[in-house]
Amino acid sequence: MTAELVRGQNHPLDRTRVEVRITAGGPVVAGVTLGDEQGRLQGAEAVAHPGAPRRTGIEVPRQAAAEHRIAVDLDALPEAVHRVSVLLALPTGIGTLTTFGAAAAPSVAVTGLDGTHLADYTVTGLGAESAVVAVELYRRQDAWKVRAVGQGYADGLTAMLRDQGLAQAAELAAEIEQAVGLGHARAVPAPAPAAASRSERPERSAAGPAAAPTAQRPAPAPPTAADDLAASGTGAAGSGTAPKAAGSPASHSPVDYRHPARRSAPAPTGPAPAAPDGPPLPVAGDAAGWSMEERLYNQVWGMFEDLARSVAAYRSASDFAESRLEQELDRALADPRDRLGTAADVARATARDKHATLVTQARAALDRDLGQLAAESEVVEPALPPAFARWDNPVWQGYHVPLERPMALRLGDLHLPEVLDLRIPMLVRLPLERGLWIDSGPDTYDRGGFLPEREYGRRELGSALTDGPPDEAELRRLATETAVAIAARLLAVHPAGEFAVQVIDPGGTAAPALAPLLESGVLAPPLPGAKGVSAVLEGLTRRVDLVQMAVRSRAADALPPDLDTAEQLLIVHDFPHGFDDRALTRLRYLADEGPAVGVHLMMVADRAQAREYGPVLDPLWRSLLRITPVPDAHLADPWVGHAWTYEPPLAPRGSQVVRQVLDRLAQARRAGQS
Known part of the structure; x- marks a missing residue:
């Protein structure tokens, strides 16, 4: 046929x-x-x-x-x-x-x-x-x-x-x-002779008319x-x-x-x-x-x-x-x-x-292609390494701290409304060239971005959710959990001691979501208030400046012995609370200059609140990759421009896999320091 x-x-x-x-x-x-x-x-x-x-x-x-x-x-x-x-x-x-x-x-x-x-x-x-x-x-x-x-x-x-x-x-x-x-x-x-090919x-x-097909055409029906x-x-x-x-x-x-x-x-x-x-x-x-x-x-x-x-x-x-x-x-x-x-x-x-x-015929052609892709997905998903795998993949049960850095990281799943059951892993190359903005504001979803058919219960991702769109408090909690899940994954797929996480949480409201990182010992408790904001930003700014100078002068051996050369992920929670003009300037500097020398930014914030600072933060917003704590159709592909629904990389409800992985990572770190 x-x-x-x-x-x-x-x-x-x-x-x-x-x-x-x-x-x-x-x-x-x-x-x-x-x-x-x-x-x-x-x-x-x-x-x-x-x-x-x-x-x-x-x-x-x-x-x-x-x-x-x-x-x-x-x-x-x-x-x-x-x-x-x-x-x-x-x-x-x-x-x-x-x-x-x-x-x-x-x-x-x-x-x-x-x-x-x-x-x-x-x-x-x-x-x-x-x-x-x-x-x-x-x-x-x-x-x-x-x-x-x-x-x-x-x-x-x-x-x-x-x-x-x-x-x-x-x-x-x-x-x-x-x-x-x-x-x-x-x-x-x-x-040409009849035996010759066309x-x-x-x-x-x-000068003559354009050549026409040689086959005789019947009268139109x-x-x-x-x-x-x-x-x-x-x-x-x-x-x-x-x-x-x-x-x-x-x-x-x-x-x-x-x-x-x-x-x-x-x-x-x-x-x-x-x-x-x-x-x-x-x-x-x-x-x-x-x-x-x-x-x-x-x-x-x-x-x-x-x-x-x-x-x-x-x-x-x-x-x-x-x-x-x-x-x-x-x-x-x-x-x-x-x-x-x-x-x-x-x-x-x-x-x-x-x-x-x-x-009907268009759908039949689509179903044929979807069948092939679904069969491929069933084979590919179980074979993915930890950096590419979902938290419910059995590969995490046999997790061992890697000896080499991965080439990419799974930031979540993508799907289209025509086929809700087929999820495509959203992979980004490492090291991250762009920071992340996890949007915790409700206004985005009030405009129709939130769709009720996303079947949270069937997927069993994350903590318990209400039947309808989440309220502001729930969105903030889910945004923080998404940040922790991504940070835990980044830590787990890097060799012990080659990746570190720091957190800015002036009000201390992120403590419940940060529990897996804090209790395993891979994260030091964040300093509260504006002093904590200033201390973290000052330390990371100093690191960026020193590493840049060492790279330009080819003098890596001249770096101070107390400088942590591991890649750093800075999670900024509840932004812009606790930030003054000096802190904003340093944050912009880290977003622009940090990725090239191993300092990456992850913002957990409501963009509507950030607008209070006017055009100062617009370049920061545009430089970061926006993801959402609940499924939302806001990402476009580079081929035909579909609006893809993004799902965050949360662990299954009630699973202890993230804590188990972080505990093994902490043990490897302690063994390496002893």
């Missing part, structure tokens, strides 16, 4: 020798780029084009034409190739087209050698672009997939090649144009739900036209579809076994990377991107279905004579049936 793709959607390939068939509304140049794990080109030899039509495993046509066939042998590609991108460009001086928006949208079909269609995609939404990345074939779990890209470039081939990292993009674009011009001059304007048929002269699906690009039964995904930029603004190295690498235990009648079974750590930790990190980021794009395709198709329903209902009721009677009822029923068909 053919998969009709929309922009951003992917589909597995069940074979490695395929053809990419292209049909356009006029002469186009077809080419292929061979990218590495990040999609970057290693040189001009990584591009197959009319001047160099054959590369290992690839053969492209030598001329511009309205129809092309590209031969691809994925098994023959060099090991370094992880992404095969199919490029289309409008040639200069051949035909009358200067932009893709002036002709019918080009369509791309990935087929088997026997002509079986595996995936179709029509590149819609193009306007002023003269070059486009139509589709890409990429490795995934030791298998290959095809993804509909549809990324256009108004500046043509040069901009496209430069975006893929080719340094000599302008020179290669000129070489391609020259090769296309020479091929066109040699072309014979007579029809990709080898000579193009008509520039009345529109059906399948025709509407073709226009919407929802996936199952149309020609595959793809409206822009929700949140995607205008077509003339290049979108970077790359993500951090989600490309297949050999699994530690061999290739993934094939599931019966389905894609290969997921394997933990199948992404690229030098270590298992790096492979798992890249795999999680790939799951994040795949979920974002699958949901974007579903939302785009659903929006189209709603728009089409409104248009057809408006047409049915436009004439007052048709508003009553059987004809009007039939028109309305037909429109609603089409709408239901579109939505």
Whole structure:
């Protein structure tokens, strides 16, 4: 069964020798780029084009034409190739087209050698672009997939090649144009013999009409739900036209579809076994990377991107279905004579049936992708190391103080409303480049950010919560608990003595939440009042100044012996209580200069109260990553701009895992000091 793709959607390939068939509304140049794990080109030899039509495993046509066939042998590609991108460009001086928006949208079909269609995609939404990345074939779990890209470039081939990292993009674009011009001059304007392939048929002269597909088209039939699906690009039964995904930029603004190295690498235990009648079974750590930790990190980021794009395709198709329903209902009721009677009822029923068909097929495509991601999540979650794992992961029961620092840390979970059961770990690289602002103010959630369906009880995270939105006191308590959970995790994933936590709590109101840190001995009791604020800020400011001077002068041995060189996390609770102008200046200094020398900031505060200081604190607020103590949809992904619901990394209700981990860490510290 053919998969009709929309922009951003992917589909597995069940074979490695395929053809990419292209049909356009006029002469186009077809080419292929061979990218590495990040999609970057290693040189001009990584591009197959009319001047160099054959590369290992690839053969492209030598001329511009309205129809092309590209031969691809994925098994023959060099090991370094992880992404095969199919490029289309409008040639200069051949035909009358200067932009893709002036002709019918080009369509791309990935087929088997026997002509079986595996995936179709029509590149819609193009306007002023003269070059486009139509589709890409990429490795995934030791298998290959095809993804509909549809990324256009108004500046043509040069901009496209430069975006893929080719340094000599302008020179290669000129070489391609020259090769296309020479091929066109040699072309014979007579029809090709019937036995010749379409990709080898000579193009008509520039003075004649644009080349058209050779297949005879039947007379148009009345529109059906399948025709509407073709226009919407929802996936199952149309020609595959793809409206822009929700949140995607205008077509003339290049979108970077790359993500951090989600490309297949050999699994530690061999290739993934094939599931019966389905894609290969997921394997933990199948992404690229030098270590298992790096492979798992890249795999999680790939799951994040795949979920974002699958949901974007579903939302785009659903929006189209709603728009089409409104248009057809408006047409049915436009004439007052048709508003009553059987004809009007039939028109309305037909429109609603089409709408239901579109939505059902879009949801089926989404459910297929979600099923694959859910299966992968079930395999990946148990394999995560402590730095990436939830507090309820069994890996914490066998916790041992690490000997090396991790590459990243889990700050919580992310999910989308279309699939509440699938959580994607929110991983941030270490050391932290930005501080954290844990928002304890109720005004954020009063505006609709708090959603009642977030099922706290089912997840059993954190302390007991009320059935409705938490009040101000409860939010403050949860914000402090979230800060402690993150601080405990940071301490636990660093070697003993290489990470320390300090707390500013002028009013002493954070004492109950700080109990696990205080009772284990990994945190000294915070000093109360304004003097405590001043003492902590002065000490950390001195540390930043001394380490900066030591780094600039390359004199690390000259640091005072009493200076703690371990990385520091400063938790500021109940801000701005206890802060004067001098303290604010020092806090801003630590936020700006601290991360580079190992001093990180975590604010637990209500932004509404912080506004009392006016624009002084605006740069501080903007420099920190905002997270919330309750699930809230305020984070956006960099691909399609979804509003992701963030869930804080709290331990299960009643669990003692945080205390147990901190006790083991404290024991290791005491053993190291003895």
